[in-house]
Amino acid sequence: MGRDRREEKGITIRSRSCRDRSRNGARCPSPIFDDDILLEQFGKSVRKLPCDNIAGASRRDSDDQGDQPLRVLGLRRIRNCHDPGSEHEPDPETHGRSPYLSVQPEEDISSDQIRNQSADMYYREPGMLQRMFRFALIASLANLVPPAEAHAWPSRPLTMIVPFATGGPMDAVARILQPALSDALHEQVIVENLGGAGGMIGAARVAKSAPDGYQFVLGNVGTHAVSQTLYKTPSYNAAEDFAPVVLIAELALVMVARKDFPANNLREFTAYAKANQTTMHFASAGAGSATHLGCALINARIGIDVNHVPYRGGALAMQDLIAQRIDYLCIDTPTALPHIESGAIKPIAILSRERSPSLPNVASAHEQGLADFEATNWSALFLPKNTPALIVQRLHDATVAAMNDSMVQARFKANGIDLVADERRSSAYLAKFVTDEIAKWAGPIKSSGLVLE
Numbered sequence: 001m002g003r004d005r006r007e008e009k010g011i012t013i014r015s016r017s018c019r020d021r022s023r024n025g026a027r028c029p030s031p032i033f034d035d036d037i038l039l040e041q042f043g044k045s046v047r048k049l050p051c052d053n054i055a056g057a058s059r060r061d062s063d064d065q066g067d068q069p070l071r072v073l074g075l076r077r078i079r080n081c082h083d084p085g086s087e088h089e090p091d092p093e094t095h096g097r098s099p100y101l102s103v104q105p106e107e108d109i110s111s112d113q114i115r116n117q118s119a120d121m122y123y124r125e126p127g128m129l130q131r132m133f134r135f136a137l138i139a140s141l142a143n144l145v146p147p148a149e150a151h152a153w154p155s156r157p158l159t160m161i162v163p164f165a166t167g168g169p170m171d172a173v174a175r176i177l178q179p180a181l182s183d184a185l186h187e188q189v190i191v192e193n194l195g196g197a198g199g200m201i202g203a204a205r206v207a208k209s210a211p212d213g214y215q216f217v218l219g220n221v222g223t224h225a226v227s228q229t230l231y232k233t234p235s236y237n238a239a240e241d242f243a244p245v246v247l248i249a250e251l252a253l254v255m256v257a258r259k260d261f262p263a264n265n266l267r268e269f270t271a272y273a274k275a276n277q278t279t280m281h282f283a284s285a286g287a288g289s290a291t292h293l294g295c296a297l298i299n300a301r302i303g304i305d306v307n308h309v310p311y312r313g314g315a316l317a318m319q320d321l322i323a324q325r326i327d328y329l330c331i332d333t334p335t336a337l338p339h340i341e342s343g344a345i346k347p348i349a350i351l352s353r354e355r356s357p358s359l360p361n362v363a364s365a366h367e368q369g370l371a372d373f374e375a376t377n378w379s380a381l382f383l384p385k386n387t388p389a390l391i392v393q394r395l396h397d398a399t400v401a402a403m404n405d406s407m408v409q410a411r412f413k414a415n416g417i418d419l420v421a422d423e424r425r426s427s428a429y430l431a432k433f434v435t436d437e438i439a440k441w442a443g444p445i446k447s448s449g450l451v452l453e
Helices: 003-008 035-042 111-116 118-124 128-142 148-152 169-185 197-207 221-230 266-279 290-302 314-322 333-342 389-403 406-414 427-448
Strands: 016-019 027-030 052-054 075-077 158-162 189-193 215-220 242-258 281-284 307-310 328-332 345-350 376-384
Touching: 148 389, 158 169, 158 197, 169 189, 169 215, 169 242, 169 333, 169 376, 169 389, 169 406, 197 215, 197 221, 197 376, 215 221, 215 242, 221 290, 221 376, 221 427, 242 266, 242 290, 242 314, 242 333, 242 389, 242 427, 266 290, 266 345, 281 290, 281 314, 290 307, 290 328, 290 427, 314 328, 314 333, 314 345, 328 333, 333 345, 376 389, 376 427, 389 406, 389 427
Parallel strands: 158 189, 158 215, 281 307, 281 328
Antiparallel strands: 016 027, 052 075, 215 376, 242 328, 242 345, 242 376
């Protein structure tokens, strides 16, 4: 078989010469091999003798080591070469053949030919069956045991990425949870804010990070549901590029306006906006964020086209609303609550299906005529995909322990953050929840015509 033919079949390669130290002084090639391919090709190791000329695709080179398993895709037997120390002397019937591989002198052998001889090789090498059985058993058991690093996790500080600016609702969730989570893990959890692109920049960093458990993201409806339809080319696949850990809380969105806005409810807002939409502005925590989508869907439902002003976080948007530089904002209840209570801004409608316990006197958009309208936010922890299951479980358990801390619960309640019920806290629940949320938001986003690059 010529070189070109062997290359087509994937069995061509390189070899390099070495001087055999046998009695006859014959020149024998040094094998070029990788231990694992033999198992991939036909499930066993073959002992390479110095007179066997190995030709096969390889990722690693080695010096002559006749008793080492080889990665063999093609083989030629060197004519008149004697293997030192071999009990198998050439005889008239088998002269020039390897006692381990039945190959004629100077004959090429393909992977298919080797595979066909594999059963015979088991019995030509003493103890091969027993060794291969032990190897297979050890390999199968190894798959059941997490890496040593997973058992020791965590052994250094961890980073929780908040994909929004400081002062916003997601930042509030992270910083309320952080001390109790650090205590539960017995290691410091560092909160790092990394905003931009509606939260996708921070989430993408975690998606592409090492799956060692030392970096995880506090995702929300924007980063892990809305982004998958709103953007033409999302930076990641929210359902596949993360290991879901735990759903933490739900946060109702509330539509709020500057304190001197000439409307006090959704009906009055609609009438005013239709007459003045060309001069109005609404803000958000960033293009593609939950706050952007909430107001965009409201606008689409009532039939107005208002200029969007994206900020790098809800807190910055709220500052300009209080300063009356913008007209309205759809923001998480925790961020809006103190400013509503102080009279710095006015509520127009709750965007959850039902009224919020934090703002029981504010009617929902559904109550005010937008039948079945709902736009809520949520927060959850995600690790990179392929993170060991033991690490995912430990972070899950530590987070649940932090959520059950009485001080954490009190602070969440005071900030209008509703912790999810116990039956919704499993990693499996979060995985299905994300898939359902992506599908849930795809329809309204496509109907609204919203799309971002």
